[in-house]
Amino acid sequence: MDMIRANGLALHYADTGEADLPVIVFSNSLGTDFRSWDRVAARLSGQFRLVRYDTRGHGLSDAPDAPYAMSDHIDDLSSLLDGLKLKSVILVGLSVGGQIAQGIAIHRPDLVRALVLCDTAAKIGTADMWQGRMEAIDKGGIEALADPILERWFSDAFRCSRPEELVGWRAMLTRTPKQGYLGTCAAIRDTDFTEQTAQLSLPTLCLCGTNDGATTPELVQATANLITGSRYVQIEGAGHLPCIECPDALVTALTDFIQENKLV
Numbered sequence: 001m002d003m004i005r006a007n008g009l010a011l012h013y014a015d016t017g018e019a020d021l022p023v024i025v026f027s028n029s030l031g032t033d034f035r036s037w038d039r040v041a042a043r044l045s046g047q048f049r050l051v052r053y054d055t056r057g058h059g060l061s062d063a064p065d066a067p068y069a070m071s072d073h074i075d076d077l078s079s080l081l082d083g084l085k086l087k088s089v090i091l092v093g094l095s096v097g098g099q100i101a102q103g104i105a106i107h108r109p110d111l112v113r114a115l116v117l118c119d120t121a122a123k124i125g126t127a128d129m130w131q132g133r134m135e136a137i138d139k140g141g142i143e144a145l146a147d148p149i150l151e152r153w154f155s156d157a158f159r160c161s162r163p164e165e166l167v168g169w170r171a172m173l174t175r176t177p178k179q180g181y182l183g184t185c186a187a188i189r190d191t192d193f194t195e196q197t198a199q200l201s202l203p204t205l206c207l208c209g210t211n212d213g214a215t216t217p218e219l220v221q222a223t224a225n226l227i228t229g230s231r232y233v234q235i236e237g238a239g240h241l242p243c244i245e246c247p248d249a250l251v252t253a254l255t256d257f258i259q260e261n262k263l264v
């Protein structure tokens with residue numbers, strides 16, 4: 001197990017592949033950890049150096065008391081990349097991980113040469129919606145909302161055809177430290193990158209599952225429209241987590257983007 005001290009926290013991460021290969025860094029979504037990238041990483045290994053980490057409050061990383069600010073998550077990732085002496089990476093972020101990626105591109109452009117924003121937006125949901133979710137989870141725990149969350153994460157077809165696997169993803173969600181989940185909800189509630197993201201001009205790919213019930217294709221496309229020259233691709237049949245449900249399609253879109261933009 002690899003742990004690193006970054007921004008005052010112990011962060012769990014994996015850094016695989018030869019040091020001189022092009023680097024792709026992955027940031028996870030709310031209620032998941034870096035295992036959500038395992039299928040994507042398996043398909044890219046040998047061609048890239050792959051860095052995955054558990055965002056604060058998730059997986060095996062430290063879970064300080066809630067609330068968190070988006071700047072905390074951004075500083076964690078900046079500090080991790082500085083600690084690994086990485087610059088100019090291809091940064092892939094899923095949902096809140098995509099907001100962290102936008103924040104890195106805005107505040108530390110030296111760290112990132114291209115963005116892949118999966119099932120994310122400059123602003124996700126409303127403050128009232130996040131406040132309501134935080135109150136429900138504070139009262140009943142993550143378990144109280146696990147079923148509707150899993151319905152947004154995965155398509156009906158996936159949930160019906162892979163019941164055992166669903167047990168595993170449900171355990172990942174419900175075992176997320178409560179303060180980590182609540183702290184990150186607060187960060188999402190308080191984030192609106194619309195103006196700053198509209199100033200970005202680096203190569204950007206925006207992806208979205210056609211069945212995503214959390215960040216809908218319309219919402220993700222609206223964020224893509226903010227970024228000059230960005231590309232928008234839909235992942236047919238996937239819910240909010242295409243990296244788990246449709247890794248082949250995600251990897252094809254990602255590698256096409258990398259080649260088209262001559263990032264290797």
Ligand SMILES: O=C(O)CC1=CCC(=O)O1
Pocket residue numbers: 028029030031094095096097124149152188214240
């Ligand atoms: O839990 C959800 O509804 C999906 C989600 C929103 C932000 C995030 O990271 O995941």
